[in-house]
Amino acid sequence: xxxxxxKPEIRKNEILATAQRFFFDKGFESTSIQDxxxxxxxxxxxxxxxxxxxxxxxxQLINSITDEMYSVLIPIVESDMTAIDKFNTMFREGSxxxxxxxxxxxxxxxxxxTDENTILRSKIYRKMVEKLTPMYxxxxxxxxxxxxxxxxxxxxxxxxxxxxxxxxxxxxxxxxMLRKDMTPKxxxxxxxxxxxxxxxxxxxxxxxxxxxxxxxxxxxxEDMVKIYFQxxxxxxxxxxxxxxxxxx
Amino acid sequence: xxxxxxKPEIRKNEILATAQRFFFDKGFESTSIQDxxxxxxxxxxxxxxxxxxxxxxxxQLINSITDEMYSVLIPIVESDMTAIDKFNTMFREGSxxxxxxxxxxxxxxxxxxTDENTILRSKIYRKMVEKLTPMYxxxxxxxxxxxxxxxxxxxxxxxxxxxxxxxxxxxxxxxxMLRKDMTPKxxxxxxxxxxxxxxxxxxxxxxxxxxxxxxxxxxxxEDMVKIYFQxxxxxxxxxxxxxxxxxx
DNA sequence: TTTCATAGACCGTCGGTCGGTCTATGGTAT
DNA sequence: ATACCATAGACCGACCGACGGTCTATGAAA
Numbered sequence: 001x002x003x004x005x006x007k008p009e010i011r012k013n014e015i016l017a018t019a020q021r022f023f024f025d026k027g028f029e030s031t032s033i034q035d036x037x038x039x040x041x042x043x044x045x046x047x048x049x050x051x052x053x054x055x056x057x058x059x060q061l062i063n064s065i066t067d068e069m070y071s072v073l074i075p076i077v078e079s080d081m082t083a084i085d086k087f088n089t090m091f092r093e094g095s096x097x098x099x100x101x102x103x104x105x106x107x108x109x110x111x112x113x114t115d116e117n118t119i120l121r122s123k124i125y126r127k128m129v130e131k132l133t134p135m136y137x138x139x140x141x142x143x144x145x146x147x148x149x150x151x152x153x154x155x156x157x158x159x160x161x162x163x164x165x166x167x168x169x170x171x172x173x174x175x176x177m178l179r180k181d182m183t184p185k186x187x188x189x190x191x192x193x194x195x196x197x198x199x200x201x202x203x204x205x206x207x208x209x210x211x212x213x214x215x216x217x218x219x220x221x222e223d224m225v226k227i228y229f230q231x232x233x234x235x236x237x238x239x240x241x242x243x244x245x246x247x248x
Numbered sequence: 249x250x251x252x253x254x255k256p257e258i259r260k261n262e263i264l265a266t267a268q269r270f271f272f273d274k275g276f277e278s279t280s281i282q283d284x285x286x287x288x289x290x291x292x293x294x295x296x297x298x299x300x301x302x303x304x305x306x307x308q309l310i311n312s313i314t315d316e317m318y319s320v321l322i323p324i325v326e327s328d329m330t331a332i333d334k335f336n337t338m339f340r341e342g343s344x345x346x347x348x349x350x351x352x353x354x355x356x357x358x359x360x361x362t363d364e365n366t367i368l369r370s371k372i373y374r375k376m377v378e379k380l381t382p383m384y385x386x387x388x389x390x391x392x393x394x395x396x397x398x399x400x401x402x403x404x405x406x407x408x409x410x411x412x413x414x415x416x417x418x419x420x421x422x423x424x425m426l427r428k429d430m431t432p433k434x435x436x437x438x439x440x441x442x443x444x445x446x447x448x449x450x451x452x453x454x455x456x457x458x459x460x461x462x463x464x465x466x467x468x469x470e471d472m473v474k475i476y477f478q479x480x481x482x483x484x485x486x487x488x489x490x491x492x493x494x495x496x
Numbered sequence: 497t498t499t500c501a502t503a504g505a506c507c508g509t510c511g512g513t514c515g516g517t518c519t520a521t522g523g524t525a526t
Numbered sequence: 527a528t529a530c531c532a533t534a535g536a537c538c539g540a541c542c543g544a545c546g547g548t549c550t551a552t553g554a555a556a
Binding site for chain 2 (some may be wrong): 198
């Protein structure tokens with residue numbers, strides 16, 4: 001084959017980008033190195049020149065994903081909002097189930113929560129918790145100073161705990177959405193309930209007045225679920241489906 | 249090879265038992281079907297006569313493990329203890345980091361928290377949460393009636409949340425123990441702190457007086473860590489090590 | 497001329513399939 | 527009661543394609 005030399009940085013990013021597409025499209029285990037190099041028209045050796053192993057690729061990919069997340073969230077922490085506003089905004093921006101791009105979201109949802117993607121999910125979660133803990137700790141300190149939070153224990157420990165709880169909520173909601181036996185009404189009711197439970201819990205942890213923590217308005221959830229179901233019925237015979245089925 | 253016919257139930261249990269040993273010994277991905285059938289002296293076909301796939305084997309194994317856990321915990325729920333005693337006893341019995349059998353525990357710890365075992369861990373956690381939620385919900389109801397808990401939301405939702413938080417604590421402690429830069433003193437201090445944070449959180453969630461929830465006494469943690477370090481230094485040149493290294 | 501990005505043939509291992517064999521069992525004919 | 531035989535299903539192991547990963551040769555750029 002004709003030989004094409006590119007700047008290492010560009011090549012590497014191409015590989016990372018293609019890998020991300022494939023992983024979110026058909027899953028980590030189901031994506032073979034061969035898939036990636038065929039798509040890019042490069043050879044095995046080229047791939048292994050840039051990455052030591054498939055796992056190495058995954059790790060670097062997750063690093064770049066969480067880095068981007070970090071850069072999205074850091075302006076919030078550094079803004080002049082109140083602690084409560086920062087807290088709520090962070091959770092809204094950080095949650096996976098936000099509806100900025102429904103079609104992409106649905107594919108991701110369906111693929112990400114497969115057994116074979118447990119590693120990917122869990123690595124993202126861990127890295128996220130690691131990178132975001134200091135940010136949340138800052139917000140907690142700010143809230144304590146403002147007198148709206150009353151956290152007596154180490155802000156870092158509490159931040160970590162809150163992030164874990166947030167991740168649990170996120171996962172719980174995603175799994176609800178993947179259940180087959182759902183109507184829009186039932187789904188949005190269940191989600192509402194879960195959110196209420198977790199918001200309440202976080203308020204208890206932060207010792208902040210009831211109603212302070214608000215990830216989503218009731219209306220938002222319903223809109224979100226509505227869009228989700230529309231997208232879901234569309235997905236049967238469109239590009240989305242083709243993308244999703246490619247692996248089987 | 250000579251043909252040996254056994255009762256299906258016995259054969260199947262042999263396979264499950266061997267699989268469990270291998271999975272906890274060298275990991276799920278690192279254990280090949282070949283490993284298992286070689287150990288048992290059976291043929292590939294025999295294995296696939298009983299299990300549809302490697303994943304099927306894992307699922308059935310996890311079912312049997314969580315079933316056993318269930319049968320250990322159900323007497324506690326059905327006993328005549330107070331809600332708080334039940335709650336604390338359940339957590340002590342249910343946590344992975346209990347020290348009944350330190351050498352086995354250390355191997356499990358080291359292997360279980362490998363990347364390649366993420367699936368195994370996460371499946372166990374999910375099945376556990378699923379099976380234990382009703383039990384914890386019962387305890388919460390009892391506590392409400394006794395007037396020691398004041399949970400206003402759905403006991404099932406709260407039970408699920410508490411189990412998730414418990415699992416988070418469990419994992420956090422296990423990861424602390426795996427860190428290389430630890431002295432016994434530092435480790436037991438960090439564990440104490442984490443436990444304090446999570447106990448406090450659970451008390452907040454259950455609205456129960458401070459000090460009600462007590463997974464471990466301070467002394468217990470220190471003993472536990474001491475045993476752990478003894479075992480850890482032993483492990484360098486013994487059977488444990490050989491077992492552990494077998495896969496590499 | 498040196499350096500290193502690139503190519504692609506090659507390797508061992510893995511999960512899984514398949515055609516077929518052996519054996520325990522229970523109904524049936526004697 | 528005993529001998530027979532058909533059936534179910536436990537068991538075998540050669541075989542397969544696909545996978546992750548290695549290695550050496552080679553071409554392009556500096």
